[in-house]
Structure formats: C-alpha cells, structure tokens
Amino acid sequence: MSKKIKKTLVDQDYHNEFYQFKPQSEVSPSHRVDQIILEQVACDLAPSNLSIFIKLLLIQGVVGILTMLFCPQFDLSLTNRYELFHFFHRTFGHYGCMAICGSLFIGSGAAVASIILTHVELIRICHFRFSYYLAISGCAITSFMIISPQAYLDLAAIWYLGATVGGISMIELGKQLRQLQPATP
Incomplete structure (x- = not known):
C-alpha cells in the first residue's frame, strides 16, 4: 500500500473518530463539577x-x-x-x-x-x-x-x-x- 493511501485511511479514521466524539462533547458537566471548576478559577484569579x-x-x-x-x-x-x-x-x-x-x-x-x-x-x-x-x-x-x-x-x-x-x-x-x-x- 502506498504512503498516500495509508495517509488517507488514517485521516479518515481521525475524521470518523471526531464525528463519533462530537455529539458526546456537547454533554454538560454536573452542577457540582461546574461549581468546583468556577471556584478554582476564581481562587486562581x-x-x-x-x-x-x-x-x-x-x-x-x-x-x-x-x-x-x-x-x-x-x-x-x-x-x-x-x-x-x-x-x-x-x-x-x-x-x-x-x-x-x-x-x-x-x-x-x-x-x-x-x-x-x-x-x-x-x-x-x-x-x-x-x-x-x-x-x-x-x-x-x-x-x-x-x-x-x-x-x-x-x-x-x-x-x-x-x-x-x-x-x-x-x-x-x-x-x-x-x-x-x-x-x-
């Protein structure tokens, strides 16, 4: 298999992985986790x-x-x-x-x-x-x-x-x- 074909297949794998991940990335953290993160950022700032x-x-x-x-x-x-x-x-x-x-x-x-x-x-x-x-x-x-x-x-x-x-x-x-x-x- 040529390098160009391998690169195309790898790119397609990343592309497919991204589209499988994308709907999951819109999940919001729980309110408790959100508060902890906000408090930590406030303490840092x-x-x-x-x-x-x-x-x-x-x-x-x-x-x-x-x-x-x-x-x-x-x-x-x-x-x-x-x-x-x-x-x-x-x-x-x-x-x-x-x-x-x-x-x-x-x-x-x-x-x-x-x-x-x-x-x-x-x-x-x-x-x-x-x-x-x-x-x-x-x-x-x-x-x-x-x-x-x-x-x-x-x-x-x-x-x-x-x-x-x-x-x-x-x-x-x-x-x-x-x-x-x-x-x-």
Whole structure:
C-alpha cells in the first residue's frame, strides 16, 4: 500500500473518530463539577490575602534560615566570617549596618518569592505591599527577639525599616523583571 493511501485511511479514521466524539462533547458537566471548576478559577484569579501571606511567610522562613547560615549575628553562620559584617559597621555605622542587614534578610526572601509566586499573587502583593512587608518584617524581628532578647529598640527599629524597604523594593523589582519576560506558550 502506498504512503498516500495509508495517509488517507488514517485521516479518515481521525475524521470518523471526531464525528463519533462530537455529539458526546456537547454533554454538560454536573452542577457540582461546574461549581468546583468556577471556584478554582476564581481562587486562581483572585487569591486570598491570607493564602498569599502564608506562602510569603513560608518562603521568607526558608530563605531567612539560609541567609542566617552566612550571617554571624546569631552564631548560626557556617563560615564564621565577620569581614562583611565589620565592613558594614565601619562604613555605615551601627544604624546603616542594621538597615542593610534587614534589607538583605527580607529582600532576599522577596527576590525568591518574586520567582516562585504566580503573577497574580505578585500583583496582589504589590497592591498591598506595605501591609505584607510590614507584617513579614514584624514576624522576622519578633522571631529574632525571641531567639535573642538582648535586642536594642533603636537598632531593631532601623532593622525593621530597612527590612520593609528592602522587601518592597525587591518584590517590585521582581515583578517588573517578570513582566519583561516573554510569555511562555
């Protein structure tokens, strides 16, 4: 049998299969299935602030622990290197160092979050950015005060400010960079 005849027979089989399928494709899903699908689409298009905050907090927690492995502050550092820490202190003073540390700590989590979270979630975070990052920074500094209660209020306030600004800046930058990427098919 020639290739042309085989192709014609295969095309006819697909054609017949399609016409057998077509009347069945007009069957509507049950009301329950329809509702479940609509609810899922609604959740995907408008996720709740709580679900986004929990995701953001989990991402920040993981990235924060990884960040602490390089920071000598709480004796968790794998490197036990103080050069960068001392450089920040000498160059920017205590307050500048605290602002930079907060910015690096929360900003690194925000950068990772801008990669992991969906575009819709990023837009929502950027819309309520101050609320999200004031809360995330507050959770972080509260955790630090529980771990090491000898924190100084003025330095903690500067760290909090740097963390909030760093988080907002990095999530906004991440959103902008994602908008520059071409859409995937």
